[in-house]
Amino acid sequence: MAKVTGKSRRDCDRLLAELAPETPRPEQARPISATQTEIRFTAEETLLVKIEKLKALLSHRNPNPSYAELIEMLADMALKRLDPEQKAAAPADAFLAPEQNGEPRPVESPAEMRRHSAGGEIKSETDPAYSSKAEKRRMEARPGTMHFHQ
DSSP: OTTTTTOOHHHHHHHHHHHSOOOOOOOEEEEOSSSOEEEEOOOOHHHHHHHHHHHHHTTTTOSSOOHHHHHHHHHHHHHHHHOHHHHHTOOGGGGSOGGGGTSOOOOOOHHHHHHHHTTOOOOOTTSTTOOHHHHHHHHHHSTTOOOOOO
């Protein structure tokens, strides 16, 4: 009794599961209405950690999604990337810059931010055509642009 005193129900359930583990039930999907199906499976601790991390990463869309809402969001995201039919039928805004399509903008390096704010093309620093001298010449060739020195 002392082990469970002051513990939450979830902590007590874990403690009891350690003392007397149950045999996992087989996966099951059974219709419960015309439009809903109950899905039941046993998840490892590693999967639960991943699910909680995904909940946190997607909290800007839904602050506290149910498992069903989270799986639906993840399925939509995966299908947009993997399903050839959805790629072909993608709306025009699917090809907008991320911040115009409701997604956060990727973080740029300071060098990329300077080139981007000056109106220059963002080149990879591994691109052989990129060099600080070549970038400076490109910037000087554009009248009316601001010049940044690295």
